[in-house]
Amino acid sequence: MTTSIMKPTRRSFLAASAALGGAAMLGGRTASAAVDWKRFSGTTLNVNLVKSPRSETLIKYISEFESLTGIKVNAEATPEQQQRQKTVIELSTGKPSFDVVHLSYHVQKRQFEKGNWLADISGFLKDPSLTDPSLTEGDFAEAGLLFAKDAKGVLRSLPFSVDYWIVYWNKDLFEKKGLSYPTTFEEMVAAAEKITDPSSNTYGFVARGLKNANTPVWTSLMLGYGAAPIGADGKVNTTSKEAVEAAKLYQRLMTKAAPPGVSGFNWAEAQSAFLQGKIGMWFDGVGFAPPIEDPQKSRVVGKTGYGVMPKGPAAQASGTFGDGLGVVEASANKEAAYLFCQWAISHDMGARLLQAGAGVPFRQSILSDPKVREGVKMPGAWLDAVAGSGKISKLALPVVIPVTEFRDIYGVALTNMIGGADPETELKNATAQFEPVLARSEG
């Protein structure tokens, strides 16, 4: 092979020229030709990722990035909770051990902004020698840009993967009771209660009941009442009529239609309960779908419907969460790190993410590409739920620094409600606890 390249015959030379010419005429991705991918060849990048199917997809193909750029990548992926702690502690020292950081927007956005830990990459995005022309701000879903830009509109990261909350529903159980997929909250409660039959260990609804993990369930329901936990004016809105109504709905679903012990359930317990085929509806993120269609793990293969969140009394909204990749302000290799982020959210990588069901890219051009859609392994209904949720997407958690305290304090109140406590009193107590925390951190 080497011999034929070094000493080409006339035939092989012609064939190679024709192939090159053909490729040029077809166009391919001429855009990337403008980006000088090899500019930082020889650089070593340290990348800190959250361990998840999304980071596993990146790590699987990292050698492609290395051969494209000549950059050596040391990628470390740790479980979510530990990664969040590790990155914050390292970033606060001013000398983190990584150049690229994977962040959960719904928890860390404001904290990272206040600490000035992420580099301004607006300039990189406009630089044609660094950015492929196909990557534009307009290509990101609105929620993605909201997440990635700080309060002054400066781009601090690239939106990587979005998580919409949908309703997984068991078609068999619905059919047995002559029910169809609910279109409103009222129908959802009615269906959940109708399916529930403790004597056969069958329950109509399951969602997170565990403190902290359960808060997004309530805030997602609140969106249907047309309210957010913290208003645009920055005031806590959690004792409002809408917040109390959403909490009452949560309490009703979780006490009248959910399996016993649900107050200790995180997504994993809820998922394993749904996989057993004894749960009517499971409300959680779209990214938890792959095991459902895996016959090794699931008893509901081919029997599951994927529904967009039903309409609430005031609005139809899908609670939206997401993660992004940012270049660390303290990094000495900012441009090289930016190239990595760009590669990670590229068309090809986004397609792989979506096709494996490992995540949903924020880039609309990937979601709307028919070729990408064809390769998706999950059922069509899942993809429809993703697209449908995208249209009614709303941020479900407040963009404040003490998100974890918010989730913990209201999470305890919600767990107490599952134990029978009065929603209004619980929310009042929780608000009294949270307001000083918010004032301390944002003030």
Added chain:
Amino acid sequence: MASLGIENSMADGKAKRGKPSRLAPNYWPFVLPSLLVVSAVIVFPWLFTLWMSVNSWTLGQPRTFIGFANFVRLAQDMRFWESLWHTTTYTALSVVLPLFLGTLAALVFDAKFPFRGLLRGVFVMPMMATPVAVALVWTMMFHPQLGVLNYMLSFIGVGPQEWIYNQFTVIPSLVLVETWQWTPLVMLIVLGGLAAVPREPYESAEIDGANAWQKFRYLTMPMIAPFLMIAVIIRSIDAIKSFDIIYAMTQGGPGTASETINIYLYNTAFAYYDIGYGSAMAVVFFLIIIALSFVLLMVRQRAQWSDMEDR
């Protein structure tokens, strides 16, 4: 510096030959390395924690000196008082139950019967398992729908329990795991004590007509009391600082029903990044542990004295 010290002392020795000071060696060169290490790894972190406890410092934000405000906040923090109560009940139950069951097991295993060695080996196995692995296995066993415990209860007509998934049963359920894992340790300590108990007092007690309970109450108990105290001390220290099992099984939930001071402290410092407040909590917790250690040491000494008097 070190060698200089030795030379100086030798020179002094020559100058004052025959005087006792010649024999007074200079120990500092030998003490210094360990003193430095202890200062760096124990004294400095403690002073630093004390310093942080009088500051308001959240990671990513500037630090400000606030005096005792963190301690005042702590005194008014209901969640802290609740966690203190959880720590107390969890520790008390995790000491008493293994102590009772461990003593009982030691009495059983002290008797001679076939396969005693093998059964002792099986009995101490839980102690050898990693706490996090134990926690994961028990979490699955406690699962209200899929867990084996509820399945077994169904055979004897008992309805499904919620175990760690209910705020009222969570601490007893966690204590059950702790008891399962650490009863063997108490058994080993008490068994050691029983092996050292002489036969003669029992023979004379039998001649005096003492029954089994009287022999246990007035002979065995006083003689193994020092060993029981060691078990109490080890178990108390272990239980009060217990973190792994609780964190892996409930993370302090449902709600905050099993949140001990350790878990609350960890959340404050590493989930809310409120280092100042977390440090104040660590300082208070440290004082509580010091107080408890004093009480235990006093009780231990009393147990030893009574033991001496008995002999």
